[in-house]
Amino acid sequence: MQRPRMFWKRQKLRNSYCCLLKRTATTGVESLRDDGVPYLITTPIFYVNAAPHIGHLYTVMLADAACRWQRLKGQQVLFSVGTDEHGLKIQQAAESHNTSPQLYCDRVSAMFKDLFEKGNITYNEFIRTTENRHFEAVQTFWEILQNRGYIYKGQYEGWYSISDEAFLTDEEVQDTTSHDGKVQKVAVSSGQPVTWMKEENYIFRLSAFNQQLTSWLDAKVIQPAQFEPLVRSWVENLPDLSVSRQRQRLSWGIPVPGDSSQTIYVWLDALINYLTVAGYPSKFQHAYWPPACQVIGKDILRFHAVYWPAFLFAAGLSPPSKILCHSHWLVDGHKMSKSRGNVVDPMDRLERYTADGLRYFLLKEGAYTSDGNYSDARVVERINSDLVNSIGNLLNRVTAPSVNKQQYFPALDDITDLSKFLSQEDVEKYHSLAELADQISLLYDDYAFSRALDKLLTHIYWANGLVQAHAPWVLAKSSDAESQRHLKTILHVAMETLRICGILLQPVIPVLSDRMLTRLGVSQTDRGIADCKQNSLPILLGSQVLLLNRISASK
Numbered sequence: 110m111q112r113p114r115m116f117w118k119r120q121k122l123r124n125s126y127c128c129l130l131k132r133t134a135t136t137g138v139e140s141l142r143d144d145g146v147p148y149l150i151t152t153p154i155f156y157v158n159a160a161p162h163i164g165h166l167y168t169v170m171l172a173d174a175a176c177r178w179q180r181l182k183g184q185q186v187l188f189s190v191g192t193d194e195h196g197l198k199i200q201q202a203a204e205s206h207n208t209s210p211q212l213y214c215d216r217v218s219a220m221f222k223d224l225f226e227k228g229n230i231t232y233n234e235f236i237r238t239t240e241n242r243h244f245e246a247v248q249t250f251w252e253i254l255q256n257r258g259y260i261y262k263g264q265y266e267g268w269y270s271i272s273d274e275a276f277l278t279d280e281e282v283q284d285t286t287s288h289d290g291k292v293q294k295v296a297v298s299s300g301q302p303v304t305w306m307k308e309e310n311y312i313f314r315l316s317a318f319n320q321q322l323t324s325w326l327d328a329k330v331i332q333p334a335q336f337e338p339l340v341r342s343w344v345e346n347l348p349d350l351s352v353s354r355q356r357q358r359l360s361w362g363i364p365v366p367g368d369s370s371q372t373i374y375v376w377l378d379a380l381i382n383y384l385t386v387a388g389y390p391s392k393f394q395h396a397y398w399p400p401a402c403q404v405i406g407k408d409i410l411r412f413h414a415v416y417w418p419a420f421l422f423a424a425g426l427s428p429p430s431k432i433l434c435h436s437h438w439l440v441d442g443h444k445m446s447k448s449r450g451n452v453v454d455p456m457d458r459l460e461r462y463t464a465d466g467l468r469y470f471l472l473k474e475g476a477y478t479s480d481g482n483y484s485d486a487r488v489v490e491r492i493n494s495d496l497v498n499s500i501g502n503l504l505n506r507v508t509a510p511s512v513n514k515q516q517y518f519p520a521l522d523d524i525t526d527l528s529k530f531l532s533q534e535d536v537e538k539y540h541s542l543a544e545l546a547d548q549i550s551l552l553y554d555d556y557a558f559s560r561a562l563d564k565l566l567t568h569i570y571w572a573n574g575l576v577q578a579h580a581p582w583v584l585a586k587s588s589d590a591e592s593q594r595h596l597k598t599i600l601h602v603a604m605e606t607l608r609i610c611g612i613l614l615q616p617v618i619p620v621l622s623d624r625m626l627t628r629l630g631v632s633q634t635d636r637g638i639a640d641c642k643q644n645s646l647p648i649l650l651g652s653q654v655l656l657l658n659r660i661s662a663s664k
Protein backbone atom coordinates (compact mmCIF):
# COMPACT_ATOMS: atom_id res chain seq x y z
CA MET A 110 0.00 0.00 0.00
CA GLN A 111 1.32 3.40 -0.90
CA ARG A 112 1.50 5.59 2.21
CA PRO A 113 -0.23 8.95 1.89
CA ARG A 114 2.12 11.93 1.70
CA MET A 115 0.81 13.45 4.92
CA PHE A 116 1.96 10.36 6.77
CA TRP A 117 5.52 11.13 5.83
CA LYS A 118 5.07 14.77 6.67
CA ARG A 119 3.93 13.78 10.14
CA GLN A 120 6.90 11.49 10.67
CA LYS A 121 9.23 14.25 9.53
CA LEU A 122 7.69 16.50 12.13
CA ARG A 123 8.15 13.89 14.81
CA ASN A 124 11.75 13.33 13.76
CA SER A 125 12.55 17.02 13.89
CA TYR A 126 11.10 17.16 17.36
CA CYS A 127 13.22 14.15 18.29
CA CYS A 128 16.33 16.21 17.53
CA LEU A 129 14.87 19.03 19.55
CA LEU A 130 14.47 16.74 22.51
CA LYS A 131 18.05 15.61 22.29
CA ARG A 132 19.13 19.22 22.54
CA THR A 133 17.07 19.72 25.68
CA ALA A 134 18.03 16.41 27.19
CA THR A 135 19.61 18.04 30.23
CA THR A 136 16.39 17.38 32.13
CA GLY A 137 16.61 13.70 31.18
CA VAL A 138 13.75 13.72 28.68
CA GLU A 139 13.10 10.20 27.49
CA SER A 140 13.60 9.66 23.78
CA LEU A 141 10.69 9.59 21.37
CA ARG A 142 9.41 6.23 20.23
CA ASP A 143 10.31 4.70 16.88
CA ASP A 144 8.32 5.27 13.70
CA GLY A 145 5.35 3.02 12.99
CA VAL A 146 4.54 2.20 16.61
CA PRO A 147 1.07 2.51 18.14
CA TYR A 148 -0.77 5.78 18.56
CA LEU A 149 -2.38 7.10 21.70
CA ILE A 150 -5.31 9.37 20.84
CA THR A 151 -7.20 11.00 23.71
CA THR A 152 -10.16 13.21 24.45
CA PRO A 153 -10.41 15.31 27.61
CA ILE A 154 -11.88 13.53 30.58
CA PHE A 155 -15.13 15.36 31.25
CA TYR A 156 -16.03 16.95 34.53
CA VAL A 157 -18.95 15.16 36.18
CA ASN A 158 -20.60 18.26 37.66
CA ALA A 159 -23.63 17.65 35.39
CA ALA A 160 -24.89 15.41 32.59
CA PRO A 161 -23.15 15.40 29.18
CA HIS A 162 -24.24 17.58 26.27
CA ILE A 163 -23.69 17.74 22.49
CA GLY A 164 -20.31 19.53 22.94
CA HIS A 165 -18.85 16.50 24.73
CA LEU A 166 -20.18 14.14 22.10
CA TYR A 167 -18.66 16.32 19.38
CA THR A 168 -15.14 16.10 20.86
CA VAL A 169 -15.45 12.35 21.25
CA MET A 170 -16.93 11.80 17.78
CA LEU A 171 -14.16 13.87 16.21
CA ALA A 172 -11.51 11.82 18.01
CA ASP A 173 -13.35 8.60 17.19
CA ALA A 174 -13.35 9.42 13.48
CA ALA A 175 -9.60 10.11 13.68
CA CYS A 176 -9.05 6.75 15.42
CA ARG A 177 -11.21 4.86 12.94
CA TRP A 178 -9.25 6.47 10.13
CA GLN A 179 -5.91 5.46 11.62
CA ARG A 180 -7.13 1.91 12.15
CA LEU A 181 -8.38 1.78 8.56
CA LYS A 182 -4.81 2.60 7.51
CA GLY A 183 -3.59 -0.32 9.61
CA GLN A 184 -2.30 1.78 12.51
CA GLN A 185 -2.64 0.35 16.01
CA VAL A 186 -4.50 2.87 18.17
CA LEU A 187 -5.21 3.22 21.87
CA PHE A 188 -8.18 5.57 22.22
CA SER A 189 -8.96 6.91 25.66
CA VAL A 190 -11.95 8.81 27.05
CA GLY A 191 -13.24 9.20 30.58
CA THR A 192 -14.42 11.37 33.45
CA ASP A 193 -12.76 13.91 35.72
CA GLU A 194 -14.21 13.43 39.19
CA HIS A 195 -12.32 15.46 41.80
CA GLY A 196 -12.56 19.08 42.90
CA LEU A 197 -14.65 21.60 44.73
CA LYS A 198 -17.39 21.73 42.12
CA ILE A 199 -18.01 18.00 42.52
CA GLN A 200 -17.94 18.28 46.30
CA GLN A 201 -20.55 21.05 46.07
CA ALA A 202 -22.68 19.26 43.42
CA ALA A 203 -22.80 16.12 45.60
CA GLU A 204 -23.84 18.21 48.62
CA SER A 205 -26.62 19.87 46.67
CA HIS A 206 -27.89 16.42 45.61
CA ASN A 207 -27.71 15.15 49.19
CA THR A 208 -25.37 12.37 48.29
CA SER A 209 -21.72 11.40 48.74
CA PRO A 210 -19.19 12.60 46.14
CA GLN A 211 -18.40 8.99 45.16
CA LEU A 212 -22.03 8.03 44.56
CA TYR A 213 -22.59 11.26 42.71
CA CYS A 214 -19.56 10.60 40.47
CA ASP A 215 -20.64 6.99 39.85
CA ARG A 216 -24.01 8.19 38.61
CA VAL A 217 -22.80 10.96 36.30
CA SER A 218 -19.77 9.04 35.02
CA ALA A 219 -22.16 6.24 33.97
CA MET A 220 -24.14 8.79 31.95
CA PHE A 221 -21.00 9.67 29.95
CA LYS A 222 -20.20 6.00 29.45
CA ASP A 223 -23.74 5.25 28.24
CA LEU A 224 -23.51 8.17 25.85
CA PHE A 225 -20.28 6.90 24.33
CA GLU A 226 -21.75 3.39 23.96
CA LYS A 227 -24.84 4.75 22.25
CA GLY A 228 -22.71 7.05 20.10
CA ASN A 229 -20.79 4.00 18.80
CA ILE A 230 -17.47 5.33 20.10
CA THR A 231 -14.65 2.82 19.68
CA TYR A 232 -12.70 3.76 22.79
CA ASN A 233 -10.27 1.29 24.35
CA GLU A 234 -9.99 2.94 27.76
CA PHE A 235 -12.61 4.68 29.86
CA ILE A 236 -10.66 6.24 32.72
CA ARG A 237 -12.14 7.65 35.92
CA THR A 238 -9.93 9.81 38.14
CA THR A 239 -11.38 8.11 41.23
CA GLU A 240 -9.85 4.77 40.21
CA ASN A 241 -6.98 3.29 42.22
CA ARG A 242 -4.72 3.03 39.18
CA HIS A 243 -5.04 6.77 38.70
CA PHE A 244 -4.39 7.51 42.37
CA GLU A 245 -1.11 5.59 42.04
CA ALA A 246 -0.16 7.43 38.83
CA VAL A 247 -0.84 10.88 40.33
CA GLN A 248 1.08 10.22 43.52
CA THR A 249 4.07 8.79 41.64
CA PHE A 250 4.08 11.70 39.21
CA TRP A 251 3.96 14.19 42.10
CA GLU A 252 6.88 12.50 43.84
CA ILE A 253 8.92 12.66 40.63
CA LEU A 254 8.23 16.39 40.22
CA GLN A 255 9.15 16.95 43.85
CA ASN A 256 12.32 14.82 43.69
CA ARG A 257 13.44 16.68 40.59
CA GLY A 258 13.04 19.98 42.40
CA TYR A 259 10.07 21.39 40.49
CA ILE A 260 7.71 21.70 43.45
CA TYR A 261 8.26 23.97 46.43
CA LYS A 262 6.12 25.12 49.34
CA GLY A 263 5.07 28.76 49.34
CA GLN A 264 2.38 31.35 49.85
CA TYR A 265 -0.07 31.55 46.95
CA GLU A 266 -2.10 34.70 46.48
CA GLY A 267 -4.34 35.46 43.49
CA TRP A 268 -7.69 35.19 41.71
CA TYR A 269 -9.28 31.78 41.43
CA SER A 270 -12.38 30.68 39.54
CA ILE A 271 -13.93 27.65 41.19
CA SER A 272 -16.15 26.99 38.21
CA ASP A 273 -13.21 26.94 35.78
CA GLU A 274 -10.85 25.48 38.45
CA ALA A 275 -8.32 28.01 37.18
CA PHE A 276 -5.98 30.72 38.49
CA LEU A 277 -6.22 34.07 36.74
CA THR A 278 -4.05 37.14 36.39
CA ASP A 279 -5.33 40.69 36.97
CA GLU A 280 -5.79 41.10 33.20
CA GLU A 281 -7.95 38.00 33.08
CA VAL A 282 -10.59 39.27 35.51
CA GLN A 283 -13.03 42.15 35.24
CA ASP A 284 -15.81 43.82 37.23
CA THR A 285 -19.44 43.17 36.35
CA THR A 286 -22.56 44.64 37.89
CA SER A 287 -25.39 42.27 38.76
CA HIS A 288 -29.14 43.11 38.51
CA ASP A 289 -29.20 44.29 42.13
CA GLY A 290 -26.33 46.71 41.49
CA LYS A 291 -23.66 44.59 43.22
CA VAL A 292 -20.20 44.74 41.65
CA GLN A 293 -18.58 41.36 41.24
CA LYS A 294 -15.25 40.18 39.83
CA VAL A 295 -15.54 37.54 37.10
CA ALA A 296 -13.23 35.70 34.72
CA VAL A 297 -13.10 37.51 31.37
CA SER A 298 -13.08 34.26 29.34
CA SER A 299 -15.95 32.41 31.03
CA GLY A 300 -17.84 35.12 32.95
CA GLN A 301 -17.63 32.92 36.06
CA PRO A 302 -17.16 34.60 39.49
CA VAL A 303 -13.64 34.63 40.94
CA THR A 304 -12.44 34.91 44.54
CA TRP A 305 -9.17 36.17 45.98
CA MET A 306 -7.28 33.21 47.34
CA LYS A 307 -4.44 33.41 49.81
CA GLU A 308 -3.02 30.28 51.35
CA GLU A 309 0.08 28.26 51.88
CA ASN A 310 0.37 25.43 49.39
CA TYR A 311 2.69 23.69 46.93
CA ILE A 312 3.87 25.58 43.90
CA PHE A 313 5.13 24.25 40.57
CA ARG A 314 8.09 25.98 38.87
CA LEU A 315 6.18 26.66 35.66
CA SER A 316 8.38 29.70 34.99
CA ALA A 317 11.32 27.36 34.33
CA PHE A 318 9.77 25.99 31.14
CA ASN A 319 9.57 28.97 28.83
CA GLN A 320 12.35 27.75 26.52
CA GLN A 321 11.20 24.15 26.28
CA LEU A 322 7.61 25.15 25.64
CA THR A 323 8.69 27.59 22.94
CA SER A 324 10.74 24.91 21.16
CA TRP A 325 7.84 22.50 21.42
CA LEU A 326 5.51 25.07 19.84
CA ASP A 327 8.05 25.60 17.04
CA ALA A 328 7.32 22.02 15.96
CA LYS A 329 3.76 23.16 14.99
CA VAL A 330 2.07 20.96 17.53
CA ILE A 331 -1.01 23.14 17.93
CA GLN A 332 -3.67 22.52 15.33
CA PRO A 333 -5.33 24.50 13.86
CA ALA A 334 -2.44 26.98 13.81
CA GLN A 335 -4.80 29.88 14.55
CA PHE A 336 -4.53 28.98 18.26
CA GLU A 337 -0.73 29.01 18.40
CA PRO A 338 -0.25 32.79 18.93
CA LEU A 339 -2.51 32.67 21.97
CA VAL A 340 -0.48 29.83 23.48
CA ARG A 341 2.75 31.72 22.76
CA SER A 342 1.37 34.78 24.55
CA TRP A 343 0.74 32.62 27.64
CA VAL A 344 4.20 31.07 27.41
CA GLU A 345 5.87 34.49 27.25
CA ASN A 346 4.57 35.34 30.69
CA LEU A 347 4.73 32.27 32.90
CA PRO A 348 4.19 32.70 36.63
CA ASP A 349 4.72 29.69 38.88
CA LEU A 350 1.56 27.70 39.46
CA SER A 351 -0.13 26.63 42.69
CA VAL A 352 -0.66 22.86 42.51
CA SER A 353 -2.36 22.07 45.80
CA ARG A 354 -5.21 23.22 48.06
CA GLN A 355 -5.55 23.07 51.79
CA ARG A 356 -7.42 19.87 52.51
CA GLN A 357 -9.79 21.59 54.89
CA ARG A 358 -11.10 23.59 51.88
CA LEU A 359 -10.95 20.74 49.37
CA SER A 360 -11.16 17.21 50.67
CA TRP A 361 -12.49 15.55 47.49
CA GLY A 362 -9.21 14.90 45.73
CA ILE A 363 -5.91 13.05 45.92
CA PRO A 364 -3.78 13.99 48.93
CA VAL A 365 -0.24 15.28 48.47
CA PRO A 366 2.11 12.36 49.22
CA GLY A 367 3.62 12.88 52.66
CA ASP A 368 1.40 15.87 53.52
CA SER A 369 -2.19 14.97 54.27
CA SER A 370 -3.07 18.61 54.96
CA GLN A 371 -2.96 19.36 51.21
CA THR A 372 -4.92 18.07 48.18
CA ILE A 373 -3.42 17.94 44.68
CA TYR A 374 -4.78 20.60 42.27
CA VAL A 375 -7.58 19.10 40.23
CA TRP A 376 -5.99 19.98 36.87
CA LEU A 377 -2.66 18.31 37.68
CA ASP A 378 -4.67 15.30 38.85
CA ALA A 379 -6.85 15.34 35.72
CA LEU A 380 -4.07 15.74 33.15
CA ILE A 381 -2.21 12.73 34.49
CA ASN A 382 -5.11 10.55 33.28
CA TYR A 383 -3.37 10.42 29.90
CA LEU A 384 -0.44 8.66 31.55
CA THR A 385 -2.68 6.39 33.60
CA VAL A 386 -4.33 5.00 30.45
CA ALA A 387 -0.88 4.15 29.07
CA GLY A 388 -0.23 2.03 32.19
CA TYR A 389 1.90 4.59 34.05
CA PRO A 390 3.75 4.02 36.31
CA SER A 391 4.07 0.27 36.95
CA LYS A 392 2.82 -1.01 33.57
CA PHE A 393 3.82 1.97 31.47
CA GLN A 394 3.58 1.05 27.79
CA HIS A 395 6.29 3.34 26.48
CA ALA A 396 5.33 2.55 22.89
CA TYR A 397 2.22 4.70 23.32
CA TRP A 398 4.13 7.70 24.58
CA PRO A 399 3.96 10.56 23.72
CA PRO A 400 0.29 10.79 22.67
CA ALA A 401 -0.02 11.12 18.89
CA CYS A 402 -3.00 13.46 19.21
CA GLN A 403 -4.93 14.99 22.09
CA VAL A 404 -8.31 16.35 21.05
CA ILE A 405 -9.66 19.20 23.21
CA GLY A 406 -12.00 22.18 23.11
CA LYS A 407 -10.47 25.67 23.12
CA ASP A 408 -11.72 26.33 26.67
CA ILE A 409 -9.02 24.05 28.04
CA LEU A 410 -6.19 25.01 25.70
CA ARG A 411 -4.03 26.64 28.38
CA PHE A 412 -4.14 23.50 30.54
CA HIS A 413 -3.18 21.23 27.64
CA ALA A 414 -0.76 23.45 25.74
CA VAL A 415 1.08 25.08 28.67
CA TYR A 416 0.63 23.28 31.99
CA TRP A 417 0.52 19.74 30.63
CA PRO A 418 3.69 19.83 28.49
CA ALA A 419 5.48 21.70 31.29
CA PHE A 420 4.49 19.01 33.83
CA LEU A 421 5.78 16.37 31.40
CA PHE A 422 9.06 18.19 30.81
CA ALA A 423 9.49 18.43 34.56
CA ALA A 424 8.91 14.70 34.95
CA GLY A 425 11.34 13.86 32.12
CA LEU A 426 8.61 12.68 29.76
CA SER A 427 7.89 13.73 26.18
CA PRO A 428 5.02 16.17 25.51
CA PRO A 429 2.20 15.29 23.06
CA SER A 430 2.95 15.30 19.34
CA LYS A 431 -0.25 17.16 18.58
CA ILE A 432 -2.93 19.15 20.38
CA LEU A 433 -6.02 19.27 18.21
CA CYS A 434 -8.09 22.16 19.48
CA HIS A 435 -11.62 22.71 18.24
CA SER A 436 -14.00 25.61 18.76
CA HIS A 437 -17.39 25.58 20.48
CA TRP A 438 -20.98 24.78 19.74
CA LEU A 439 -23.06 27.74 20.75
CA VAL A 440 -26.67 28.11 21.77
CA ASP A 441 -28.04 31.58 21.09
CA GLY A 442 -24.52 32.97 20.90
CA HIS A 443 -23.28 31.39 24.17
CA LYS A 444 -21.01 28.37 24.57
CA MET A 445 -23.12 25.33 25.33
CA SER A 446 -21.97 24.38 28.82
CA LYS A 447 -22.98 22.37 31.84
CA SER A 448 -22.55 25.29 34.21
CA ARG A 449 -24.67 27.60 32.07
CA GLY A 450 -27.27 24.85 31.58
CA ASN A 451 -27.99 25.84 27.94
CA VAL A 452 -27.46 22.30 26.75
CA VAL A 453 -28.79 20.05 23.99
CA ASP A 454 -29.37 16.48 25.19
CA PRO A 455 -27.14 14.16 23.13
CA MET A 456 -29.00 10.96 24.11
CA ASP A 457 -32.23 12.34 22.75
CA ARG A 458 -30.51 13.47 19.53
CA LEU A 459 -28.85 10.08 19.04
CA GLU A 460 -32.31 8.55 19.32
CA ARG A 461 -33.73 10.98 16.74
CA TYR A 462 -30.90 11.03 14.24
CA THR A 463 -28.92 7.79 14.86
CA ALA A 464 -25.23 7.83 15.79
CA ASP A 465 -24.12 8.00 12.13
CA GLY A 466 -26.58 10.77 11.29
CA LEU A 467 -25.53 12.94 14.21
CA ARG A 468 -21.83 12.25 13.70
CA TYR A 469 -22.14 13.12 10.03
CA PHE A 470 -23.73 16.46 10.88
CA LEU A 471 -21.25 17.31 13.66
CA LEU A 472 -18.22 16.56 11.50
CA LYS A 473 -19.64 18.15 8.37
CA GLU A 474 -20.83 21.39 9.96
CA GLY A 475 -18.47 21.06 12.91
CA ALA A 476 -17.43 23.87 15.19
CA TYR A 477 -13.83 23.10 14.26
CA THR A 478 -12.03 26.32 13.35
CA SER A 479 -14.80 28.67 14.46
CA ASP A 480 -17.75 28.55 16.84
CA GLY A 481 -21.01 27.34 15.35
CA ASN A 482 -24.63 27.49 16.40
CA TYR A 483 -26.22 24.11 16.97
CA SER A 484 -29.53 23.81 15.13
CA ASP A 485 -31.82 20.78 14.88
CA ALA A 486 -33.24 22.13 11.63
CA ARG A 487 -29.72 22.03 10.13
CA VAL A 488 -29.16 18.46 11.34
CA VAL A 489 -32.37 17.31 9.65
CA GLU A 490 -31.52 19.19 6.47
CA ARG A 491 -28.01 17.73 6.25
CA ILE A 492 -29.05 14.16 6.92
CA ASN A 493 -31.93 14.26 4.45
CA SER A 494 -30.05 16.01 1.69
CA ASP A 495 -26.68 14.23 1.91
CA LEU A 496 -27.31 10.82 3.41
CA VAL A 497 -30.89 10.03 2.36
CA ASN A 498 -31.37 11.94 -0.91
CA SER A 499 -27.85 11.71 -2.32
CA ILE A 500 -26.13 8.56 -1.07
CA GLY A 501 -29.24 6.52 -0.24
CA ASN A 502 -30.99 7.51 -3.43
CA LEU A 503 -28.02 6.61 -5.62
CA LEU A 504 -27.70 3.23 -3.95
CA ASN A 505 -31.41 2.52 -4.43
CA ARG A 506 -31.35 3.55 -8.05
CA VAL A 507 -28.50 1.29 -9.11
CA THR A 508 -29.46 -1.73 -7.04
CA ALA A 509 -33.23 -1.68 -7.63
CA PRO A 510 -34.25 -5.12 -9.01
CA SER A 511 -36.23 -3.44 -11.81
CA VAL A 512 -33.03 -1.77 -13.08
CA ASN A 513 -30.35 -4.20 -11.97
CA LYS A 514 -32.18 -7.41 -12.93
CA GLN A 515 -29.23 -9.75 -12.39
CA GLN A 516 -28.45 -8.11 -9.03
CA TYR A 517 -24.76 -7.67 -9.68
CA PHE A 518 -22.05 -5.05 -9.71
CA PRO A 519 -20.62 -5.07 -13.25
CA ALA A 520 -16.83 -4.91 -13.52
CA LEU A 521 -14.87 -2.68 -15.84
CA ASP A 522 -13.78 -5.75 -17.87
CA ASP A 523 -17.39 -6.25 -18.95
CA ILE A 524 -17.45 -2.84 -20.53
CA THR A 525 -15.92 -2.39 -23.91
CA ASP A 526 -15.64 1.32 -24.23
CA LEU A 527 -16.49 3.88 -21.55
CA SER A 528 -16.19 6.79 -23.95
CA LYS A 529 -18.79 5.27 -26.23
CA PHE A 530 -21.47 6.06 -23.67
CA LEU A 531 -19.95 8.78 -21.51
CA SER A 532 -18.82 12.29 -22.33
CA GLN A 533 -15.08 13.03 -22.14
CA GLU A 534 -15.73 15.01 -18.96
CA ASP A 535 -17.54 12.09 -17.35
CA VAL A 536 -14.79 9.64 -18.36
CA GLU A 537 -12.25 11.92 -16.67
CA LYS A 538 -14.38 12.23 -13.57
CA TYR A 539 -14.65 8.44 -13.44
CA HIS A 540 -10.86 8.06 -13.72
CA SER A 541 -10.38 10.67 -11.00
CA LEU A 542 -11.86 8.15 -8.56
CA ALA A 543 -8.45 6.46 -8.62
CA GLU A 544 -6.94 9.50 -6.86
CA LEU A 545 -9.73 9.99 -4.39
CA ALA A 546 -8.19 7.82 -1.64
CA ASP A 547 -4.96 9.83 -1.70
CA GLN A 548 -6.83 13.13 -1.60
CA ILE A 549 -9.06 12.05 1.26
CA SER A 550 -6.06 10.62 3.13
CA LEU A 551 -4.41 14.03 3.13
CA LEU A 552 -7.55 15.65 4.50
CA TYR A 553 -8.30 12.98 7.14
CA ASP A 554 -4.66 12.99 8.27
CA ASP A 555 -5.12 16.70 8.81
CA TYR A 556 -8.45 16.15 10.70
CA ALA A 557 -10.18 18.19 7.96
CA PHE A 558 -13.28 15.99 8.02
CA SER A 559 -15.64 18.64 6.73
CA ARG A 560 -13.55 19.27 3.61
CA ALA A 561 -13.14 15.55 3.04
CA LEU A 562 -16.90 15.04 3.23
CA ASP A 563 -17.45 17.90 0.78
CA LYS A 564 -15.12 16.22 -1.66
CA LEU A 565 -16.74 12.80 -1.31
CA LEU A 566 -20.18 14.33 -1.74
CA THR A 567 -19.09 16.00 -4.97
CA HIS A 568 -18.50 12.55 -6.46
CA ILE A 569 -21.84 11.29 -5.21
CA TYR A 570 -23.66 14.31 -6.72
CA TRP A 571 -21.89 13.73 -10.00
CA ALA A 572 -22.85 10.04 -10.08
CA ASN A 573 -26.45 10.91 -9.26
CA GLY A 574 -26.46 13.40 -12.13
CA LEU A 575 -25.02 10.78 -14.46
CA VAL A 576 -27.68 8.26 -13.50
CA GLN A 577 -30.38 10.88 -13.96
CA ALA A 578 -29.06 11.79 -17.43
CA HIS A 579 -28.66 8.19 -18.67
CA ALA A 580 -31.91 6.86 -17.13
CA PRO A 581 -30.83 3.24 -16.53
CA TRP A 582 -34.48 2.38 -15.72
CA VAL A 583 -35.26 3.06 -19.40
CA LEU A 584 -32.19 1.15 -20.65
CA ALA A 585 -33.21 -1.83 -18.49
CA LYS A 586 -36.44 -2.18 -20.45
CA SER A 587 -34.62 -2.74 -23.72
CA SER A 588 -33.10 -6.13 -24.53
CA ASP A 589 -30.80 -5.03 -27.36
CA ALA A 590 -27.08 -5.58 -26.75
CA GLU A 591 -26.14 -1.94 -27.11
CA SER A 592 -28.62 -0.80 -24.46
CA GLN A 593 -27.46 -3.55 -22.14
CA ARG A 594 -23.80 -2.47 -22.50
CA HIS A 595 -24.87 1.11 -21.93
CA LEU A 596 -26.76 0.02 -18.81
CA LYS A 597 -23.77 -1.91 -17.46
CA THR A 598 -21.53 1.09 -18.03
CA ILE A 599 -23.78 3.39 -16.02
CA LEU A 600 -24.28 0.83 -13.25
CA HIS A 601 -20.55 0.19 -13.01
CA VAL A 602 -19.60 3.87 -12.86
CA ALA A 603 -22.24 4.70 -10.24
CA MET A 604 -21.47 1.62 -8.14
CA GLU A 605 -17.73 2.24 -8.29
CA THR A 606 -18.36 5.74 -7.01
CA LEU A 607 -20.47 4.35 -4.18
CA ARG A 608 -17.94 1.62 -3.39
CA ILE A 609 -14.92 3.93 -3.17
CA CYS A 610 -16.83 6.65 -1.31
CA GLY A 611 -18.27 3.94 0.98
CA ILE A 612 -14.78 2.73 1.91
CA LEU A 613 -13.62 6.28 2.58
CA LEU A 614 -16.73 7.19 4.56
CA GLN A 615 -16.19 4.37 7.08
CA PRO A 616 -14.49 6.61 9.71
CA VAL A 617 -17.43 9.03 9.69
CA ILE A 618 -20.55 6.91 9.05
CA PRO A 619 -19.42 3.38 9.93
CA VAL A 620 -22.88 1.81 10.14
CA LEU A 621 -24.20 3.33 6.92
CA SER A 622 -20.98 2.54 5.06
CA ASP A 623 -21.24 -1.05 6.19
CA ARG A 624 -24.84 -1.24 4.96
CA MET A 625 -23.91 0.32 1.66
CA LEU A 626 -20.83 -1.86 1.04
CA THR A 627 -22.72 -4.99 2.07
CA ARG A 628 -25.51 -4.18 -0.37
CA LEU A 629 -22.89 -3.67 -3.09
CA GLY A 630 -21.50 -7.13 -2.31
CA VAL A 631 -18.14 -5.82 -1.07
CA SER A 632 -16.80 -8.32 1.46
CA GLN A 633 -15.43 -7.25 4.86
CA THR A 634 -11.91 -8.04 3.71
CA ASP A 635 -12.13 -5.73 0.69
CA ARG A 636 -12.81 -2.47 2.53
CA GLY A 637 -9.29 -1.19 3.16
CA ILE A 638 -7.62 1.86 1.65
CA ALA A 639 -5.75 -0.39 -0.78
CA ASP A 640 -9.13 -1.54 -2.11
CA CYS A 641 -9.89 1.95 -3.41
CA LYS A 642 -8.16 1.02 -6.65
CA GLN A 643 -10.49 0.20 -9.53
CA ASN A 644 -12.68 -2.86 -9.22
CA SER A 645 -12.09 -5.37 -12.01
CA LEU A 646 -14.29 -8.29 -10.97
CA PRO A 647 -18.07 -8.51 -11.12
CA ILE A 648 -19.69 -8.97 -7.69
CA LEU A 649 -23.04 -10.39 -6.70
CA LEU A 650 -25.06 -7.88 -4.69
CA GLY A 651 -25.99 -8.41 -1.06
CA SER A 652 -29.58 -8.38 0.09
CA GLN A 653 -31.74 -5.29 -0.20
CA VAL A 654 -31.36 -2.65 2.46
CA LEU A 655 -32.77 0.75 3.37
CA LEU A 656 -29.78 2.99 4.05
CA LEU A 657 -31.52 5.48 6.34
CA ASN A 658 -35.07 6.68 6.82
CA ARG A 659 -35.83 10.25 5.91
CA ILE A 660 -35.91 12.32 9.12
CA SER A 661 -39.09 14.24 9.76
CA ALA A 662 -38.45 17.92 10.49
CA SER A 663 -41.44 18.10 12.84
CA LYS A 664 -39.90 15.62 15.32
Ligand SMILES: Nc1ncnc2c1ncn2[C@@H]1O[C@H](COP(=O)(O)OP(=O)(O)OP(=O)(O)O)[C@@H](O)[C@H]1O
Binds near residue numbers: 158405409437446448
Ligand atom coordinates in the same frame (compact mmCIF):
# COMPACT_ATOMS: atom_id res chain seq x y z
N1 LIG B 1 -19.95 24.03 23.67
C1 LIG B 1 -19.03 23.12 23.43
N2 LIG B 1 -18.64 22.89 22.17
C2 LIG B 1 -17.73 21.95 21.87
N3 LIG B 1 -17.12 21.19 22.81
C3 LIG B 1 -17.47 21.39 24.10
C4 LIG B 1 -18.42 22.35 24.47
N4 LIG B 1 -18.56 22.31 25.82
C5 LIG B 1 -17.72 21.36 26.26
N5 LIG B 1 -17.06 20.79 25.23
C6 LIG B 1 -16.07 19.73 25.32
O1 LIG B 1 -15.92 19.41 26.70
C7 LIG B 1 -14.67 19.92 27.19
C8 LIG B 1 -14.89 20.60 28.52
O2 LIG B 1 -15.47 19.69 29.38
P1 LIG B 1 -16.30 20.17 30.62
O3 LIG B 1 -16.64 18.94 31.38
O4 LIG B 1 -15.58 21.25 31.33
O5 LIG B 1 -17.61 20.74 29.90
P2 LIG B 1 -18.38 22.11 30.09
O6 LIG B 1 -19.77 21.97 29.55
O7 LIG B 1 -17.53 23.20 29.49
O8 LIG B 1 -18.49 22.20 31.66
P3 LIG B 1 -18.59 23.45 32.59
O9 LIG B 1 -19.72 24.31 32.07
O10 LIG B 1 -18.88 22.84 33.91
O11 LIG B 1 -17.26 24.13 32.50
C9 LIG B 1 -14.22 20.89 26.13
O12 LIG B 1 -12.82 21.08 26.11
C10 LIG B 1 -14.71 20.22 24.88
O13 LIG B 1 -13.91 19.10 24.59
